[in-house]
Amino acid sequence: MVIAIGFEGSANKLGIGIVHNGVVLSNCRRTYITPPGEGFLPRETAQHHRSLVLAVLSQALREAAVTPEQIDVVCYTKGPGMAPSLQTVAIVARTIAQLWNKPIIGVNHCIGHIEMGRMITGSDNPIVLYVSGGNTQVIAYSRNRYRVFGETIDIAIGNCLDRFARVLKLSNDPSPGYNIEQLAKKGKKFLSLPYVVKGMDVSFSGILSYIEKQSYQLLKSGEYAPEDLCFSLQEVLFAMLVETTERAMAHCGSQEVLIVGGVGCNLRLQEMMETMCHERGAKLFATDERFCIDNGVMIAQAGFEMFRTGNLTKWDETTVTQRYRTDAVEVTWR
């Protein structure tokens, strides 16, 4: 009976979670929120994490009613992500692993999302759409790897949405994407935007620069309201994602879709994906904001899978890395 603790800090979310054989014992998170119109920078993000990590750790242990002795394995995000914030969190993980004399496992952030999604939803072998501020990938499991079928060839969808939120000077609380979603619900007028799908891949930078350029004029003239722009942007971006996911499903013959990552919380995206799935007779699996958004539990869960198949990380490899491909990890647990 393995109890795993997971530490996540690759971007602006600091998460520590504890999981016991597929049951979530605690899931604590703090988000570094910047003022409207500003994105989060590496140094300040790391400082934010550093200032809160010990408090969050205590909270996680307390809520799980678990002592350090009872922990079996310490898991942390090895990458990908922002180096300073990854480093901050990794140092704490390494330290407590040594203090408590526990094995340590460096986990790939994307795989954390996937394993968390699989565990929470019970989906078997889905096509995974991983969409967040830093990632946009369509992933399918094959021959011991999570293979990237399609991805963005430039920026991630979350990044695209976040940057547009900055143009509109939306609040970053709780997240820029959430606020775009709320505005979009009230949008009525559709603005035609470039729709860019290249094979299995998508490209967002063109749409972003287009809407960034046009929005000032469109809003000023009163032709479109911010709600309309948010609505249009979502409709086009999400349609592109649903299309590429569907292509991967057709190519692999899969009847399951799992959406993970922060943008996966978006109800409109879930709705569109559900419609597509319904038309194909496929099933959609999605999680809510507790697990969609970066969290520590997902690291613990993925770490647990690696642990039980003997996949420990050697001490001199307990580093962090900004770039860490999803398909670089050998999946020993499936």
Next chain:
Amino acid sequence: MTYKIELDSDYRKNLSVFLIKDVQNAAEIKEMVVKGTLDCCVIKPTLIIHPFQIAVAANKAVISKMQDKMTTKTLHTEILYNLSTSRNITQSLMKFGVGESDKNMLVGVIEESGEDRTDNVLSHFKGIISPIEELPKFSDTALIKKTYKIKDSELAVSTLTDSVVTRIATRDFTSV
């Protein structure tokens, strides 16, 4: 012997194509077709490589008519227009349609399923009905290649018929 095929089955129509040579009354035929008293399409065989070419053009015409999207006035002028690479109707009709002094012609008759009026139509022609297999004697391959702008390098990967019908199918939105 005769070329008869079913067109798009949404509409239950058949197309029959006949080859008639040594026609003596071309002017009369032309007048009847223009007036509408002779319900058929009359085509110059020099520009036709295979009756399938007419089938594709006729099929497109029938569907356009049913979707209420014809460019020309009648089904038969629509067939001639469809055979052409040009979007100029008059030019197309002149190029593919038959003139007063033409001796050889292809006749296309579109019938409802179950209808049988080809004999009636053919009876108006003062000429010799020949087996459709003789069409190659009248097709001008060089002219067809020139008209449809088909180079020999294309014929290494496609039959002339396939190249022609592909152009017919895409004429409305491609310029070759």
Next chain:
Amino acid sequence: MADDGRKCALGYDFKLIKQGAEAKVYKGNYLGRPTIVKERFKKSYRLLDLDNHITKERIKSEARAVLRCKIAGIHTPALYLVDFERRCIYMEDVQNSTTIKDYITQISEEAENEAGTAGSLLMKLYPIAQEIGKVLGKLHANNIIHGDLTSSNMLLVKDEKDTLTIVLIDFGLSHVESSMEDKAVDLYVLQRALMSTHANVDRLFATILDAYMKENKKESHEVLKKFNEVWARGRKRTMVG
């Protein structure tokens, strides 16, 4: 209506043989010829205007690309009808053909049964790799970007003399482009598609690329350079969040 039935000829005279992400593919006889009908269905998850617009553009791109390929000396199916209202393309059903995907799978299985090495698999696939590279070289030399190169979008036709013919299909994402970037991305998409579908085929792509270079001599240097850039970009993307 039922799964493959819309109320039109497609439901009755044609048999649904494949349902891809974007289209249903039917097989039957049309105008006296074996025909494939590709019907792009409505995507209700998209706004109607967006859906109609994308569908129409894709149909046009596909049809144009098929013709352009013929003109460029590349095998593609003949087209019999393009119907925007029905959202369908009626095209030649290429006889005696199998997809490259099925062919590779079949050869891979044979190689496994013979207890061959990865090398012997490559040897068996060498001839088609050459042909594929040549066809793609010609494609790009004529500035046609396929846009969705996968092993399912290439047909192999073998005749009695064992001559291999590659027929390209599925041009919905195609466009005309002379940029090295787009050509490199076209090849990159193929590489990834091959890797994600077939095992032990890394060197297959290298062979294809080699043959491509020989055919598209004029641009081979530039395209290769761009290809490496695109490849590196994929490997090195910073993924934050």
